[in-house]
Amino acid sequence: MADIATLSSEGRTSVGARRSEATETAVLEAFVALLDEIGYAAITMEAVAKRARAGKATLYRWWPTKAHIALSLISKAKVEMAPPAGASLRDDMVDYMTRVVGLWRGHSGLPVGVLVRHCYAEAWSDPQLAIALQSERRERWTLLDTILRAAVARGELPTDTDLARAKDFAMSWPFYLLMTDRLPAPDEIARMVDETLDGLTSGSSRRRSPGT
Template sequence: MTEKRASIGARRNPETEAAVLDAATEILAEKGISGVTMEAVAKRARAGKATLYRWWPTRGALLMAVYRRRKQEICHPDTGTLEGDVKAVLESLFDHWSRPEGRVFRHIIAASQSDDDLREALEDYRLERLAHLGEIFERAAQRGTLSDDVPAQEMARAVMGMAWLHLLVGRLDADAAGIARTLVRGWVRPS
C-alpha cells in the first residue's frame, strides 16, 4: 500500500496541495475532465479523499483550482481610454488562452454543461472575474467618458461574453483592437 502524505492539521500542507493539483493536472492531460475524479486524484497524489473534500468540496472546485493555479492574473492596465483598456484586456486573455490554459478552460466550460458541481464552480469564477473586469468601466466612469446609456455591468458582461466566445470557437487570433473599437463605440460619451 502507498504511504499517504502527512497532514498538518486544518491548515493546508503546501506539499500536499501541490501534489493534488499536479495529480489533477496530469489526469486531466491524460484522460480529460471525465477522468478527474476525487478518488483518482487522491490516489495519484497519495492524499486522503477527506483532505481533497475539505479543501475542494466538489470536483468542480478542484478543476477550477487547477485552472486558477495555471492562470496568470490578468491585469487591467489603465491606458487612459476605455477602448485601450478593453483592447489590453482582450489581448492579455487571448494570449493567455493560446497556451494550454485555454484548452483547460474550454474543457471546464464544456463539461459544466452536464456537471452541476462544475457549473456552480464556473459560475462563482465568472462572477468573480466579472467584478474584476468591472474595474475598467469604473475607471472610465471616473474619467467622465462612459455613456449612461448602458449600465457598466452590462458592458463588462459584453466584453466577457465576447472573450469567452472567441475562446470557444478557437478565434484567439482575432484582432483585439478591432473588437475593442466595435464594442466600445456606443459606450463612450462623444468628445
C-alpha cells in the first residue's frame, strides 16, 4: 500500500479555499485502503467517508466523485528522475518511458495505471473530470517537453519541430498499451522508443524534403 505522506504534496485538483491537509490525507489513505481491499469498482463515496471518519458533505465538497479522489492520488504520484543527461534523445526517452511505465505498474506502491484507466473511462461522462485530467497531463509531461527541447538544441530534432505533436506522438503508444492493460515489459521499452523516434525523425525529414 502506498504511504500517502511520502507522495508529492503538490498535486491538487480542487478549487476554492484550501482543504485541511489532515482531512485530505485521511480521505486518500481510506481510498487506497479500500482500493487494496475491494477494488476500484466496489468503492463508494459513503465507504470512503466512513473509513476516513469524514462527513459526506465535506467529501463531496472537494471530490464530486470517487474518480476525483483517484485523480488526486494520480497527481501526487510523480515521475522521479534527474533532468535529461544530455547524452542523446534516445537515452533520455528510454529513461523517461521506463520510469513512467514503472509508475503506472505501481512501483511506488500505488496502482497508478489502474487509477488512470478508471479516470479516463469516467471522464467521458464527466466534463469537469475531463478538464482536470487534461491539466494533470500537461503538468506531468513537463519533463518530456524538456527532453525534446534538449534534443532540438543538440540538433537531433529540427528547430521547427512541433513539440506538442511530438509529445502526443511519443506518448500515444504507451498510453494505448496502458488503457488496454498491456504495459510493455522492460525489454520492450527500448524498441518502443526506437520506433517512436523513427516516426519523429522521418516526419521531420519529409517536412524538409524539396517539393513537399
